[in-house]
Amino acid sequence: MNRLQSIKAPLFPQSGFSATHAFLGHGNGSLTAKSNVAARQRQRASSHYSLFMPLHYEAGYAYPLLVWLHGEGGSERELRQLMPHVSVRNYVGVAARGTASVAGLERGFGWDQSLLAVDEAAERARESIEAAQERFSVHSERVFIAGNGSGGTMALRLALQFPEWFAGAASLGGPMPSGNNPLGRVKDARGLPLLLASCRDSEDYPQSRVAADLRLLHAAGFSLALRQYPGEHELTTVMLADMDRWIMGLVCPAMAGAAV
Numbered sequence: 001m002n003r004l005q006s007i008k009a010p011l012f013p014q015s016g017f018s019a020t021h022a023f024l025g026h027g028n029g030s031l032t033a034k035s036n037v038a039a040r041q042r043q044r045a046s047s048h049y050s051l052f053m054p055l056h057y058e059a060g061y062a063y064p065l066l067v068w069l070h071g072e073g074g075s076e077r078e079l080r081q082l083m084p085h086v087s088v089r090n091y092v093g094v095a096a097r098g099t100a101s102v103a104g105l106e107r108g109f110g111w112d113q114s115l116l117a118v119d120e121a122a123e124r125a126r127e128s129i130e131a132a133q134e135r136f137s138v139h140s141e142r143v144f145i146a147g148n149g150s151g152g153t154m155a156l157r158l159a160l161q162f163p164e165w166f167a168g169a170a171s172l173g174g175p176m177p178s179g180n181n182p183l184g185r186v187k188d189a190r191g192l193p194l195l196l197a198s199c200r201d202s203e204d205y206p207q208s209r210v211a212a213d214l215r216l217l218h219a220a221g222f223s224l225a226l227r228q229y230p231g232e233h234e235l236t237t238v239m240l241a242d243m244d245r246w247i248m249g250l251v252c253p254a255m256a257g258a259a260v
Contacts, residue, residue: 049128050076051135052083052093062139064167064251065132067125068095069147069155071173071235073108085240090248094132096124098151111147111154115180121154122162129165144247146170146195148235149204153177156194163189168250170195172239175205176213183220190221195246197227197239204233 054063066086070078079095086093098109099117111121125145132138145166147155152174159169160182169192176182183189194217198210210226217224227242 048076048097048124049131050079050095051132052079052091052095053136054091054093055088057136059137062137062142063092064090064142064144064247065129065138066091066093066247067128067143067145067155067166068093069111069121069125069145069151070095070098070109071147071149071151072110073102073105074098074148074151075107075109077107082240085237086244090244092132092136092138094128096121096128099124111150113153113157113177113179118154118157118161118180122158125158126165142167142251144168144170144250146172146243147174148172149174149233157182159192159194160189161185163192166192168193168195168247170197170243170246172197172235172243173199173202173205173233175209176216183216186220191223193223193225193250195225195227195243197229197242199229199231199233201231202233 066083068079068082070076076095076097079093082095083091083093098111099120100110100112102108102110111117129143133140143166145155145159146152146169149172152171153176154174155169156171156174157177159166160177161184163185171194196210196213198205198207200207210228214224214226225246227239229236229239
């Protein structure tokens with residue numbers, strides 16, 4: 001498998017894949033003459049998100065939206081390297097910056113799980129979704145949230161807290177959130193498809209924790225897919241390709257095997 005990450009460093013080196021045809025950078029400007037949209041985008045000038053436009057973008061097609069939450073020490077800038085390993089055609093992509101700075105990393109961020117930090121993460125996720133919807137043609141019922149490590153844990157928390165925002169949630173190497181009642185809206189969230197991915201030798205998400213999460217989610221009545229991989233705690237191209245197939249299987253089952 002092609003490893004993409006060291007858990008101690010940002011997901012991708014900044015010198016990696018350059019998708020200048022598809023990567024639109026940060027939300028700090030307006031591409032429309034409508035004053036109300038321009039005003040909202042000016043208000044977002046200090047926002048921390050990055051956008052990805054699919055290859056051969058067609059404005060008449062409502063694309064699924066992939067909301068990505070990076071792992072510990074990463075940032076929203078990794079989206080440009082990540083999306084080609086998921087799909088360059090299937091999604092509009094948006095990545096939000098973590099709510100907490102990581103000590104020793106000038107551009108490294110993480111996701112704190114305190115109540116205030118969760119509220120801020122929800123605001124950033126909502127802002128990122130709205131920015132993507134303003135910029136591109138996005139299917140409002142095909143918004144998926146996913147993340148790696150602590151970003152995966154936050155993705156699960158936000159999806160369980162706001163199930164009406166999302167069509168599914170995936171965590172790659174991040175355990176179920178604990179504390180602050182993550183299943184407080186279980187009746188509303190029960191129909192939300194979930195994907196959990198883990199590495200067999202991971203110390204951050206050990207097999208005992210995986211088994212406990214599976215028991216909890218099955219008992220709560222969730223539709224759950226589990227993927228397990230060799231290794232310790234690496235994000236790989238195989239994981240991202242599997243996530244793409246899982247999402248496309250929900251979007252269009254007949255096309256799941258044809259995901260690019």
